[in-house]
Amino acid sequence: MYISFDLLSNALVSGLLLGGFYAAVTIGISISFGMLDIVNIAHPAFIILGSYTAYIANSVFGFDPILSSIVLMPAFYLLGVAIYYIYDISFERRGDTSIRGLAFFFGLLFITEVTLVLVFGVDYRLVDAPYIGPSIHLGVVDLPLRLLIPFMVSMALVGGLQLYISRTFIGRAIQAVAQDPSALRLMAADPSRIKQIAFGLSIATASVAGAILIIIQPVEPSIARDYIGRIFAICVMGGLGSFGGTVLAAIILGIMESLTSTFYGPSWSPAVAFGFLLLTLAVRPAGLFGRR
Amino acid sequence: MNGNIRFGILSLIVAAATFAVALLIGNAYVFFAGYVVLQYIVLATAWNILGGFTGYVNFGTAAFFALGAYSTVLLHKTVPMLPLPVMMAVGGLISGLVGLGMGYLTLRLKGTFFSIATLAMAVVAQTLITNWNFVGGSRGAYIIRPSVSPIFTGDYIQYLFVVMLLLSVISVLIARSIQHSKLGYGFAAIRDDEVAAEATGVPTLKLKLIATALSGALMGMAGAPLPYYVTYLDPASGFSLSYAVNTIAMPLIGGTATWLGPVIGAVLLATLQQVATVTISSALSLLLVGVLLVVFVIAAPKGIVGWFSPRIQPNRPSPAE
Numbered sequence: 321m322y323i324s325f326d327l328l329s330n331a332l333v334s335g336l337l338l339g340g341f342y343a344a345v346t347i348g349i350s351i352s353f354g355m356l357d358i359v360n361i362a363h364p365a366f367i368i369l370g371s372y373t374a375y376i377a378n379s380v381f382g383f384d385p386i387l388s389s390i391v392l393m394p395a396f397y398l399l400g401v402a403i404y405y406i407y408d409i410s411f412e413r414r415g416d417t418s419i420r421g422l423a424f425f426f427g428l429l430f431i432t433e434v435t436l437v438l439v440f441g442v443d444y445r446l447v448d449a450p451y452i453g454p455s456i457h458l459g460v461v462d463l464p465l466r467l468l469i470p471f472m473v474s475m476a477l478v479g480g481l482q483l484y485i486s487r488t489f490i491g492r493a494i495q496a497v498a499q500d501p502s503a504l505r506l507m508a509a510d511p512s513r514i515k516q517i518a519f520g521l522s523i524a525t526a527s528v529a530g531a532i533l534i535i536i537q538p539v540e541p542s543i544a545r546d547y548i549g550r551i552f553a554i555c556v557m558g559g560l561g562s563f564g565g566t567v568l569a570a571i572i573l574g575i576m577e578s579l580t581s582t583f584y585g586p587s588w589s590p591a592v593a594f595g596f597l598l599l600t601l602a603v604r605p606a607g608l609f610g611r612r
Numbered sequence: 613m614n615g616n617i618r619f620g621i622l623s624l625i626v627a628a629a630t631f632a633v634a635l636l637i638g639n640a641y642v643f644f645a646g647y648v649v650l651q652y653i654v655l656a657t658a659w660n661i662l663g664g665f666t667g668y669v670n671f672g673t674a675a676f677f678a679l680g681a682y683s684t685v686l687l688h689k690t691v692p693m694l695p696l697p698v699m700m701a702v703g704g705l706i707s708g709l710v711g712l713g714m715g716y717l718t719l720r721l722k723g724t725f726f727s728i729a730t731l732a733m734a735v736v737a738q739t740l741i742t743n744w745n746f747v748g749g750s751r752g753a754y755i756i757r758p759s760v761s762p763i764f765t766g767d768y769i770q771y772l773f774v775v776m777l778l779l780s781v782i783s784v785l786i787a788r789s790i791q792h793s794k795l796g797y798g799f800a801a802i803r804d805d806e807v808a809a810e811a812t813g814v815p816t817l818k819l820k821l822i823a824t825a826l827s828g829a830l831m832g833m834a835g836a837p838l839p840y841y842v843t844y845l846d847p848a849s850g851f852s853l854s855y856a857v858n859t860i861a862m863p864l865i866g867g868t869a870t871w872l873g874p875v876i877g878a879v880l881l882a883t884l885q886q887v888a889t890v891t892i893s894s895a896l897s898l899l900l901v902g903v904l905l906v907v908f909v910i911a912a913p914k915g916i917v918g919w920f921s922p923r924i925q926p927n928r929p930s931p932a933e
Contacts, residue, residue: 359724361671361731410910420909422669422727423864427906430857434899545853549732556725587750591739594732601729602717 326460331582332575337467339574341536343567344474344529345547346554347481351522353552354561355498356515358407362425364544364551365432366523370396370530371445371539372436378447385447386473389531393524400523403428404516412512429544436541444538452535470532475567477528481521482563494518498561546590553597616789623781631774643773647841649882650776651834655855656862656874657783658830662823663860664868665796667803668723672714672730673859675737676707676828678850680835685747685845688755695762696775700836707832708825710737715824719817738851752846755839772837783830787871799823854898858882861905867915876916 345367352360370389377388411421451465485491493514496504501511533539554573558565573593581589634642655673662668680703687699710733718729742750761771790796798819801809810816839845858881866877881901888897912918 359727361728406910414913419663419667419669419868420864420913422724423860423909424906426671426857426860427902427909430853430902431899431906434895434902438895438899542853546735549728549735552728553732556728587743588739591736594735594739597732598714598717598729598736601721601725 327582329461331578333461333463334467335575335578336571337463337471337574338536338578339571340471340474340567341467341532342550342554342570342574344470344477344525344532346551346558346566346570347478347563348522348525348529349551349555350558350561350563350566351481351494351525352519354555354558354566355494356518356522357498358404358515358519359422360425360519360522361422361548361552362428362432363522363526364547365429366396366399366526367530367533367547368436368539368541368544369432370527371534372440372530373527374531374534375445375447375539378449379445384449385531385535386449386469386528389527392527396527397520397524400520401516403523404519407519408512408516429548433541433544440541442540442542444540445534446538447531447534449535466535470535473528473532477525478563478567481525485563490514490517494521549590549597550593553593553600556597557600615792616785619788620781620785623784627777627781631777634773635770640767640769643767643769645886647769647773647776648886649879650773650780651838652858652862652878652882653780653875654776654783654834655831655859656866656878657780657787657871658827658834659859660863660868660871660874661787661790661830662827664863664873665790665799665803666820666823668719668820668823669727669860670730670824670827671727671856671860672734673831674851674853674855675730675734676711676831677835677838677855678741678847679707679710679737680704680832681838681845681850682741682747683832684836684839685753685755688839689746689753696771696837696840700775700779700833703836704829704833707835708829711828712821712825715821719820719824734851734856738847741850742847748846750847752844753839754844757840757843768840772841775837776834779830779833784871784875786826786830787874791871795819795822854901857898857901857905858885861901861908863915865904865908865915867917869914870917873915873917880916 345364348367349360349363352358352363370392373392374385374389377383377392378385381388407421407424411424451469454465456463456465456468485494493504493509494517496507496509497511497514497518504511504514537543550573554566554569557572558567558569573596576596577589577592580592630646634646655677659670659673662670680700683703683706684699687694687702714729714733715726718726741747747753758768760766761768763771790799798809798814801812801814802816802819806816835850838850842849862877862881863874864877865881866875867873881904885897885901888900908915914921
């Protein structure tokens, strides 16, 4: 098969940009699932919720979707804190996180999706911003701004979180709770309070991730499901909770999907992430970059 | 064994009575709605064999179900003369084998990975079917439903109803006999503490594979008659997430520890949904299922069955100590 150089390099570059965006979508799961061991399969639904809040801010009030999503992060943080509170008293304290905890988040996923359908319908929604449309041309490679800006926002988000986790007291406590909650208790810190903060943070990232999602593609409520497998695939490949691993795995997946959809057609690209996830789980469950 | 035979005869009598009542009402809609309720009894019971008895959560019900349905589409296009029960056996075999293969790949891992893998499997299966033009691809496939029942005189929908009624009797019988067998105690040991079970000589991987294959096979058999019921099948409706949500919600609402819970949950929830779909709207009836699921897992961890059983709390270690 003849592969044109232009096509290949464009597919690689857009895969790289797409992968950067996937990192923002996954980073919340890397915190909640990777570090706190909370299987929040409802996370993609909160990302879609973030898309819709950005959509309202943009279409009703005319704000920039990304700026408004950053302003809305505290609201998402509080939502996360509230969800963790219910999860903590209902499941973690009873020592019953497996079946019922999973079913709880599955129920939340479904409720969020159906509520969005009831409120907004199943039409695709888009936002309007000056950087949607134009591209930068570097030789044969096109850099569409509607992929480049999300890539940069995503990298800033992940970098900021990495700084927070490694430099601040609370951030280090979150790392500690991921390693050994009972040791944290011996240090006179309350693990469930730290987990609450961390879970709030993970949901706060969904606001920004949702805003850049609706910049990249039109959004309707059920696309949350396409992201479930993708983000868990990235999180597991990235070695559960390692931010660097998450970014690398996200970029690898982005490039693979972009190559698949360029050379085989977009209808095959969902299977790439899931196939890769199944393979990773079967062959190397600790992830490509995992230490365990 | 004696108890199982007695229970089998009893449930056949209940099944016959159900069919007689449906005939007495004499409205075709009763059969259409009843078929869905029965289908969910099979799905919920099948899910519970893996999810309730061994504690492994399967999010991929829709995949096993749709594989059964699509194997019927394939058989209908290649050997249309096959009777429906044979098609169901083939669908069950395919879904059972897929369950076995997937279990073999992922069941050595922690339970959550298995759950995520089942979600992943559903999307892979849907992508494959969407890209497979012979069974209709993304456009979907039309199946012409025969007009009369091949065995007794009556509409074909009555035949579908009877077939699903028998399948639900069979799956409840399987679930009940497992619950009181050595196999069932092995499953319960895995659910309560897998490491301890392994250490005391329970062949955990083998038992989990049996549960996955059996559960998958029953789901496939439940899906096999679907093309004849809907007459038009496309990947989006066959793989619909609502199958997965309903199938998880029903056992959890009914109670997962026994065979009875999923049956109660399926009858209540599926009937409620049929009524709500007709009287309110189908989106709201789905919302209702989601809300009930969340409320029940928070407020009634043992389900409806738990309300009536004696309150004996097993000794659970308190968390994080």
